[in-house]
Amino acid sequence: MRSDKNNSEQPADKSLIETPVSRRGLFAALAVAAGLGLLGANDALGWDYWGQNARINQGAWDMYGMINGKINCCRGRSNPTNQCMGWANDWTEWYAFRYAYVQILRYALNLQVECDYENELWFHLSFYPLTACGDTNYNPNGKRIWFAADHDNLGAIKEDEQENNIVTFDGNLTNEELGVGTGRHDTGWKHYQYHDTGKWYRRTSKDVSHRWCADLNIFNIYVEGVSHDETVDALHSQTGWLTSTVEQTYLTSEDIQGIVCRVHAADDDSLNWDVGNASIKDCMDLYQQIFKGNYNQLFLTEFSKVRDDSYFDDWGPVPGFLTTFRPAHVADASCAVNALGGGPWDGKEFNHVANTQPFEINRAGVASRASAWWVTKAFSEGTPLFEDGAVAIISDASGLCVNRPNATQTRPFKLNLFHNGYKGGVAGDRASAWVVEEVPFTGSLSLNDGSKELGAGETVTCSDPLLSCTPCHNWSDVKGNNDGTAVSDFMYRWYFADTDEVPHDCSGASIIGSCHLSNFGDMPDCPAYRHVGMNMSAKMCIEAISLRLDGSPWQGSICYSMLAKGGEWSDAAADGARIGEGGKSLRWSAVKVWLTGEVSQHFDLEVRAFNSNLSWTGGYVSGHDLDFASVNGFGDLKGVNELRCVQVDLIPKPKGAKVLREFSKGSRRLSLTDQELDSLSGRYLSCVVQQVFPTELRSGIDFDSPLVSRFHGSVSAGPVHVGGIKVVYHADGIDDESVVFTETVHAGPHTASVDATSAAIKTHCNLNDHFDEDPSTGFTGWFMDKGLTASYGGSELSTGDELHLYGRNRCTVRIDYAEGSLRPEEGMLFREGASDSAPVVAGALDLVDFARSAETHALDGLTLQAIGDDGVGHKAVYWGERVAPARPRSVYSKRSDGTWRRYVAECWLTSAGGGFLDRVRQGEAGHHALRQVVRGAVRWRRQRKEVNIIRDGGAASVPSPRTSLVGGARR
Known part of the structure; x- marks a missing residue:
């Protein structure tokens, strides 16, 4: 008979019933396992089994606090102070009859779960199945009926209530170590031989709970080598389910994709990653090395290609993007920094202790997870490492951090990958703190050794960037592909302009882009010269895009339009407005980008686009509207191609300059044809230089096609005046x-x-x-x-x-009598007042003679020469002067009856004449307005009382025959 007091009701796992197991084999294996259990923690399997302290039938035991909590590594291997849990079942018993005596056999199952290693991305759980066994012997002769046979009983660890087993173990039970004779005998909890009762778990973007139990089947019982299935059924026991939470990862990568960089120690920027002698081999160690500014210490950062299959997990997207570091000296960027030691991702075991592995460059591993890295400013739980931009660089394969052993050493020393196996184990560790620093192309260049003038028939030569620019200067000892010569080149673009202006220092100006990717969502804002989108995944195509200018000292806009796949060009958008919409499965096959306004006079554009069937396409844009902007992406109306990534960068140029020669390699010297010399005579030549890598692949999407094609930055040379x-x-x-x-x-x-x-x-x-x-x-x-x-x-x-x-232009101001005006009459006498004693006014009512006054002119702070064209009723002025005629004085004439009549002048400037002659500067009305010559008129009327002068539109009065211009001519 059998008693299954704590057995699960679910049926035994049929996959375990493979080989009959005898009672002899059962107990022989138990003897071995029991012996191991007597060894210390540092011997045998090297672990203490805290489950040995559990009571039979204790059920769930959590004296170390893992149940329903977060799994973390034990603080001590031999005597852990926390983080393990288990479940202990009651006895399972049955009677074994043999002849005239009987034994009651029994066993109990106990499961211990413990985390024995963890880092920022992985942790390892060990499952320790413990079994107690014993008997009650009723044989008065002291005989034991159990003895060894060559068969096993198989156990398994199950996860999340699934039928499949995550690990298996040998469940052989034996009580042969017990004394012989009547009475009850127990072994207590023992651990047994097992092949692998551990499993690696990778952290995800969210906390994830798991449940585990242990399961054991005892079957095909043998008595003295004879099967007794007809008397003893198969025995099955299973613990209850244990629950705990796998804690989320806190890793989020910095956006450093698409740059050329050096990587130096956070506390000493003279210590850099270095690939030794820069020759290309399948494997080569990386070193920390004093910075020399050469290719051995420069890397191209790219999206990791492994994202195609692994970006999403069961709980959503993993935060951030993985990065590859490609040594800059390798043609086509076919090598990558590689974690060759592997990790739990490929089934290899760590030692569950502080772990150190190789850190190398490897051509073969470019597309593997071993070449994928997290670059993060946070270690575990978002704790900052340093305040100066230091990052941790963590292998996506193993979760180990790039580390410089002997961190105080300044001499060359091999780098490795390291983690101590505890939560937050490298947080604050200076040996694992790095700064990824972009290395731009900068320096100074000149044309014709600084000459300002280009003589007839002279060749224009740009100075050698190797001598005066960084990071490339003094690299005479650098070797490249297969010990060849330099591994990058320079491109030269020649401009001509009407002025000798040089490009302004606009290092603070950039284009910021964002986009929505299919199967991902919105990407964060990023400098568009690095990437808008990503080129490494066919699953992620651009559905929507926006661009905006940032930091430009000039007014203007960046505009763009997209060609729908198999369709038409979109309406133009500008300055951050979005084209397209996420979640609509929109696809685009080409893009146009251009500048408008003042900013377009100082910059051209470089535009690259990654097209799903054509790899990278690129070009340069000087057009200032949709019709003249270059097409990038080579979109076809058949709807074959899809854009994955767009890059847009500013190219500084002299104000209003035009392109004479497009960017090309080996054009450091410029020879002008006779026709060009003729058309450029008197103009100014300048040159813009960039440093490029031979990385671009155009063989289709099966290749990596790196983001980085050149160092960021342009250096200008010149200008030089072309003979004229x-x-x-x-x-x-x-x-x-x-x-x-x-x-x-x-x-x-x-x-x-x-x-x-x-x-x-x-x-x-x-x-x-x-x-x-x-x-x-x-x-x-x-x-x-x-x-x-x-x-x-x-x-x-x-x-x-x-x-x-x-x-200067000169203008005539004229004054004449208005219609109906009184005119001078022969013999009439005019006085200044209504009195015979008042002074006589000679020439009253006559037109003014401007020649009687001194002629003066002043404009722009200068006293100008007299024009000499003043006379009766007319005055000459310079364009831009303001004319302000004075008011004519009243005069009186005595009538024949002895009374006095007053004569008053009414003066105005006729509307037909156009008003004042005045300078109108740019900006007052948006253009230069021409104002016509003043034509003044005077009309005299008789009246008995004082009359105010009539003014038309606020214009000043015209002078009387006896007065000159009030205030003279003025601006």
Whole structure:
């Protein structure tokens, strides 16, 4: 008979019933296991089994606090102070009859669960099955009926109430160590031989609870080598379910994708990752090395390709992106920093203690999880490591951190991967603290050794970037692919402009992009020169995108449009407005990006796009609207291609400069054709230089196709003046806004340009004899000085000269009698007052003679020459002067009857005349407005009392025949 007091009701696991197990084998195995149990913690299996303290039939025991809590590693291996739990069953008993005597056999099952290793990504649970067995012997002769046979009883650890087993163990029971004779005998809890009762668990983005139990089947019982199935059924026992929580990971990667960087120790930036002699091998150790600024210590950061299959887990996306570090010296970026030691991800066991593994560069491991890294500013539980941007760099395969042993050493020393196996085990560890620092292309360059002038037939040469730019200078000892020469090159773009302006330092200006990816969601804002989207996963295509300018010192907009897959171009968007919508399965096959406004005068664009069937495509954009912007992505209307990633970067240029030669390698020297020399004569040449890598692959999506194609940053050289002399013509002013014409001429005789004069003349600006007829009669001609005292009749120009000429337009102001006005009458006598003794006014009611007053002119802070064209009823002024006529005084005339009549002037400036002659500067009305010549009118009326002067529209009055201009001419 059998008593299963604590057995589970579920049927025995049929997968365990494979080989008959005899009672002899049962107890022989128990003897071995029992012997192991007597050894110390550092012997045998090396563990203390705290479950041995549990009572038979104790059920769940949690004296160390893991039940329904979070799993964490034990603090001590031989005497853990917390974090283990278990379940102890009651006895399972049955009678064994043999001849005239009987034994009662029994066993009990106990499961201990313990975490014996953990790091930022992985932890290892060990499951220790413990069994107690015994008997009650009724044989008066002291014989035992159990003895060894060559069969096993199999046990299993189950998880989450599933039928499948996560690990198995040998469940052989034996009580042969007990004394012989009648009475009850018990072994107590013992541990047994097992192959592997542990399992690796990877942390996810959320806490996850698991349940475990132990299961054991005793079957095919043998008595003295003879099967007795007909008398003893198979025995099955299972513990209750234990529950605990796998704690979430706190790792979130920094967005460093798409940069060229060096990685240096957080507490000493002279210590860098270094790939030794930079030759390409399948495996090579990495070192900490004093920074030398060469390719051995530079890396390209890319998205890890393993994200294709592993980005999502059962509880949602893992936070952040994994990174690969590709040594910059390797052509096509085919090698990567690799955690060759492996980890639980490929079934290899750690020693469950502080763990150290190799850290190498490996060509073969680029697409493996061993080449995928977390780059995070937080270790466990979001605890910051340092305040200076230090990060931990953690292997996605093993959860181990890149570590520099002997951290105080400044000499070269091999790096390794390390973790001490406890929660937060490397938090605050200076040996595991790194700074990933972007290394841009910077420096200074010149054209023709700094010459300002390009002679006839001269070649323009940009200085050598290897000598004056970083990070590439002084690399004469660097070896590249297969011990070859330099592994990067320089690209040169040549500009021409009308001015000698150099690009401003706009290192603070950038383009910020964001997007929505299919099967992922919104990506955070990122500098668009790095990436908008990602190129490593066919599952993640751009569904929506936005771009905006950041840090630009000039006003303007960035605009963009997307070509729908198999469809049409979208409406243009600008300055952060989004094209597309997430979650709508939208697909795009090409993009256009362009700049508008003042910012477009100072920058061009570099645009790259990763297309699902074409790999990377790229180009440069100088167009300023949708029709002229370049297409990137090579979208086809057949709907084959899909955009995964877009990169957009600013290229600084001189204001308004045009491209003469597009970016190309090996164009450090520029030779101009005769036709180019002719068209560029007098203009300015400059060069923009970039440093590039030979990484771009165009063979399709099966290749890695790295994000990084070059160092970020551009260095400008120049400008240099192309043989020719610049002549600048200023009309009606002396500043830049007064420039009306610019020409470039060759050395030798020169006379003023007719076209410049034509551009300078303003409508109605003429002198009195040609009033309203010929505007050119009012132009002064060209002078060499701003005060118009040195007339320019021509000169001999030499190379290097720059000539500025000045001229002004002159205008005639005229005054006439208005319709109905009184006019002077012969013989009439006018006095200043109504009295015979008042002074006589000569020429009363006559038009004013401006020639009687001293002629003065002042504009732009200069006293200008007299025009000499003043007379009766007309006055000459310069364009831009303000005319302010004075009010005519009243006069009196005595009538024949002895009474006095007063004569009052009514003056105004006619609306037909157009108002004042005045300078209108740029910005007042959005353009330069031309105002016509003042035409004044006077009308005299008789009246008996004082009459106020009539004004039209607030205009000042016209002077009387006896008065001059009030205040003279003024601006």
